[in-house]
Amino acid sequence: MSAIGIGAAVRRKEDQRFITGRGHYTDDINRPGQAAIYFIRSPHAHARIKTINKSAAAGMPGVAGIFTGTEFAQDKLGNLICGWTVLSKDGSPMKMAPHAALAAGKANHVGDAVAVVIADTLAQAKDAAEKVKVEYEVLAAVVDPAKAAANGAPLIHEVAPNNTIYNWHLGDPAATDAAFRNASHVTALEFVNNRLVPNAMEPRAALAEYDAASGSLTLWNASQNPHVARLVISAFVGMAPENKLRVVAPDVGGGFGSKIFIYPEEVVCLWAARKLNRPVKWTAERSESFITDAHGRDHVTKAQMAFDGEGKIVGLKVHTIANLGAYMSTFSSAVPTFLYATLLSGQYEIPHIYCEVDAVYTNTVPVDAYRGAGRPEAAYVVERLVEVSARELGIDPAVLREKNFVKKFPYQTSVASLYDAGDFNASLQKALQIHDYKGFAKRRRESERNGKLRGIGFASYIEACGVAPSSLVGQLGAGVGLWESAEVRVNPTGSVEVLTGCHAHGQGHETTFAQLVADRLGIAIDQVNVLHGDTDIVQFGMGTYGSRSGAVGMSAIVKALDKVEAKAKKIAAHLLEAAEADIVFKDGKFTVAGTDKSAAWGEVALGAYVAHKFPTSEIEPGLKESSFYDPTNFTFPAGCHICEVEVDPDTGEAAVVGWTAVDDFGTVVNPMIVEGQVHGGVAQGVGQALLEHTVYDDKGQLITGSYMDYAMPRADNLPDFKVDMTVTRCPSNPLGIKGCGEAGAIAAPAAVMNAVTDALGTEAIDMPATPASVWAALQRTNKLPRAA
Amino acid sequence: MYAFTFHRPQTLRQAVGLLAKNEEAKLLAGGHTLLPTMKLRLAGPPQLVDLSLVDGLSGIELRGRSLSIGAMTRHNDVNTSPVVHEAIPALAKLAGLIGDPAVRHMGTIGGSIANNDPNADYPAACLGLGATIITNKRRIKADDFFTGMFSTALEPAEIITKVSFPIPKKAAYQKFKNQASRFALVGVFVSKRGSDIRLAVTGAGANGVFRVPSFEEALKTRFSPKSLEGMSIPADGMNSDIHGSAEYRAHLVGVLARRAVAEAIGK
C-alpha cells in the first residue's frame, strides 16, 4: 500500500474549505436580481382547494408574482413521477396518481404546496403570503397505513381504489406454507418500522435562473443526483429541453436519500424564474423540511420464521404494509419491494421465503429511500426474528446464527439475490471477541447491582449495494439504467481532472477518487481534481445513493484509467522508440522492458498534446478517456454489529453503553472515511431505535414537526464505537469494493432493539424505545419490581 | 418575523415607559424563547424593548442569608458564579442544565421566569427555594408568582429586576430531559431551610410548576429519600403527550424527588 493509494487513511482534500467556512452550498449562492419564493402550503392533510384569492397580496411591497396551482396547471407541464414501475400480484401496474408540483383542486398532505409568492425579500414574500386567502373544504384524512386500505377510508386518489398502490409479492407461497407445516418451532412477531424524517443538516434549497438570450435555465439544487434531476425535469416535466437546462449540485450538506428525489420546489423555482425572467431562490426552513422532505421507512409488518428440530431455519413468511404517503416519490415503489424483500434471507440459508407487500397512500408526506432504503427494514425483520427465536429455543443467539449462516458462495437465495462472496461467521466471531461477549454476564451482574438492567443484541445484517446492473433493474421495472460514468482528463503537464457522475455530499469522493487515480498514475494526490455535480461539466451520471459510488463510480474510473494507460503506452512507445508491447508503466514512469530507457508520466502527457512524435493519423492527439461502467451484479456488504444497552428501570431510559461493528465491505479505499461512514450510519440507526419518533395525529397533523419534538441523536446519546473489518473481495467489480455508506443504519436498529428487549425481558416494544415506552413496557411485564 | 420597532432603553424607567405606552410591546431579555417564536410568526409584537442596556439589571450578590440575582443575569453566569456555587450549589447546577452552552450565554433568569414555560427549570428553583421575585413595582413571593402555564402575576408594564433566593441548608435539582427539546420532561427541586421544606416540580404539571405538599410533609419527619419511598402523586393534572403519559410523568416525579433528596443530603 502506498501512502496515498487504496487502503491509506488519506486526510480529506475537501476539508480545507469546510473547516474555514468556505464551502459553497446552494443557499450560499446569489444571483443578480434574485427574488425569494415562499410556498403557501396546505395546513390540512386532506382538503379541497375551493378558492384562492390573491388580490389583497398582489400590491404588497416587493411582490413580483403570485401563482396558484391552477395557473401552474395552465402551462401544461408534466407531473412529478415515480420512476420505477412495480406490478401487483395480478400483473397490473402500480397505481401512480398525478403529482403536480403545485397542487390544484386538492391538497393531500400537510405541506402540499398550493401557491407561491415571489418577492424581493423572503420577509416580503411571507408578509404577502399571509394576505393570500385560500379557502379549503377540509376532508377526512387517513394517516395510519394499516387503516388506509380499509373499506370506508377516505379516498386520496381516484386512480387508486382503497388507497392501494400495489399488492406485490415475492417467493413461493405454497412451498413456504409446506415448510411451515413441517416445522417444529415457529417464531411470530409483529412490528412497526417507524417513520423517520431524514434531516440532512443542510435544508433542501433551489436557485433557478433563466437566460432569455439563449432560452436556457440553470438550477442550483441541493441534490444527490443532478443528472437525473435534469432528465426528469426535462423529459417528464417538460420544463425545457435537456440542452437548455443545466443542473448544478454544489456542496450539499448531507442527503441520506432525501436529496435523490425530484421535488416540487425545484420545478416551481425554474418555472417562476422563467415566468418572471428573474432568478428565484428557495431554501427550506427546518419546519418546512419536516413536512416536505420525503420521509423514510413506515412499515407495519407481521412475520414468522420456522425452524426444524435442529435449529435450522426452514421458512420465512412476511407481510408488510408500506406507507408511501400522499404521492409516489421518485423511487418510492422500489424501496419496500426490490430493496426489501430480496434481502429477507439475511445471512442465512432459508430454503423457502414468501413476502407480500401492500403499498398504500395516506395523507402524509411522501415516503421514499432513506439511508438503507428497504434493507434496514429487511434486516430488522430477519434479525429480530432470529434473536427472538434464539430466546424461544434457548440457544445462544450467536450460535443460532452460526448454525444457519450461508457458508458456500455463490449462494442463490430464495428471494432472487445471488450472494457472490462473504464470510459471515468471520465477522461474527471477530465481533464477539472485540466486544468481549464472554464478559457480558459479569457486566450484567454489575449493572443489576446498580439497579440497572443490561441487555445485549446482535445484528448480522446483509445488504445489496452497488446499484445496479441496468438490464436487471430494467426487468424489475426501473425507468433508468444504474451504471456510472467517468472521464479522466489528463492535462498537458500531467495533472488530472476526473469527472464522475457520482455526487459527494459528505462521502469524501474528492479524496478517495483522487487516491485511486493518483496511485494508478504515480502522481501526487494534489495533482488530481475530482469534478462532479454540474451537468455542464459531467455529461451524465446516476448520482450517489445506495452505497454505490465506490463499487460503481470508482469502477467506471478504473475503466477510464485503463484506456488512458493504454493510449499513454502507445504514445510512450513512440517517444521511447520502442515497441508498444515492451512498454511497462509503473510508479508514474514508462520504461522499455529490459532497458534503462524511460519517460516520466508528465513527459508522456505533454507528448500527447504536443503531438510531435507520433503519427496523428494513427493516434489522436490528447489524453482523455471516458467510460460507462455497468455492474454485473449487486454487491453484498455484510457484517455483525453488537449493541449493549443499560436501562434505568426507574426512568425507562435506555443508554447505549457499548458498540462493536465488524463489517465486510470488500476492498476499503480509505479506512478513515469508511469508519466515519459506519459511525454515522450507526448513529442514524440508534436514532431510529431509541429517539426518532414521527407522529401524526389522526387529522394528519405532524406532531413532531421540529427538533422540539423530533429527537435527533446528539453526542451524548451515543457511545464510542469499536469499528473493525473483515475482508472478502467483491468478485464482480475490478477493485473488489462492496460499499459502506448504509451498513450502520441497516445493522443498528435491530441490534439496539435486540439489546433493549434482552434487557427488558419482553419483545412487545416498537421503535423508538423512548424512556416513556420502555417504562410502559416494564409496567406491562410485571417481571420487575415497580420502581421504588 | 413580522416587522417591529426596536427599542433599547438605558434605564428601567424608560423601559417601563415604553411598555406603558405600547400595550403589545414585548420585552427582549435573552430572546431564546421570544425570537424563535417570532421567527415562526407565532408572535408578532409591534414593539420590542431590549433590556440589555438597562443599568442594574444583572449581577449576583450575596446579602446576608439571601442570594440576589439580577433579572438579566445569563444562565452561564449563574452556572459559573463562585458566589452561587458557595451559596446554593443546586441553583448553579440547575442553570448549567438549561439549554446548551450557547443558549446559556444569552438566556436570562428574568426572561425564563417571566415566560413561565411549563417545562422550564428556573420556575422549579424559585418555587422550590421560596424565592421572591422583585419587580419595578413590588416583591412577589414565588408561591404567588407562577399562576399557570405561560402565565404569571406580572401586570402590564411590570418588569422583573431581580430574584432573591433565601439560602437553604440543603437543596438539589434533578432533571429528566425531554429527548427532543432537552427541556425538563420532569424536573424536581427540593430544599430544606430549617423546618421549611419545599419540593417543586416543573415539566410534569398541566398547569405549570407546582409544589407537592404530601412529599414535603413526609420529608418533614425525616429529610431522606426513604421518607418518600412508595409515595407517588396522582396522574390527574399531569401533562400527557407523545413524550410521556400522565402516569409516566407522575411516576417520574416520585423517582426524581427521591433522587433529589438523596443528592441534597449527599448520598
Next chain:
Amino acid sequence: MAAVSLTVNGKPVTADVDSRTLLVQLLREQLRLTGTHVGCDTSQCGACVVHVNGRAVKSCTILALQLEGANVLTIEGLAPADGPLHPMQEAFRENHGLQCGYCTPGMIMTAVDMVRRKGHDLDDHTIREELEGNICRCTGYHNIVKAIAAGARAMRHGATAAAAE
C-alpha cells in the same frame, strides 16, 4: 431600516438593517460571510454558532440591532485567510471530524468556546455534554469528540507559542 456598527472578524462594519434582521442574516446576506449556516428554526442545531464578545452564541437567535458595538467572530475569521489553520480546524481535518461540512463551522466555533470555558484537557463525557446544542447528522459524533479533544490539547501549545512571542 436602522444602522448598526460592529466589528466582524476584526474589521469594523456598519450596515443598514431591518429591525427583524438576525445576526446570521447580516453575516450571510449582507456581509456574504456564508460559512455560518442555518440548520433549524428552533435554536437547537448549532450550525449558526459564532462568537459575540468572546462567547459562543447562536446567530439565528440574536438580532443584528442587539449587536451595536459588539465584536463578532465567525468561522471565516478564526484563522487568517492566508495563514495557518486554527488548531481546532486542523484537529477536525486530522481526525475526520466532518463529512458534509454543513454543521462544521458551528461545531468548531462551539469547540473553541468549550476550550475557553473548560480548559485543554477535555474528557469524552464533557465534550459530549457540551455538544448538546450542536447537531451533526453525518459523523455519529465519534470523530468530532476525538477532534475536539485533540484540538483542545493543540490549543494549549498554540497558546504557549503565542505567549512566548
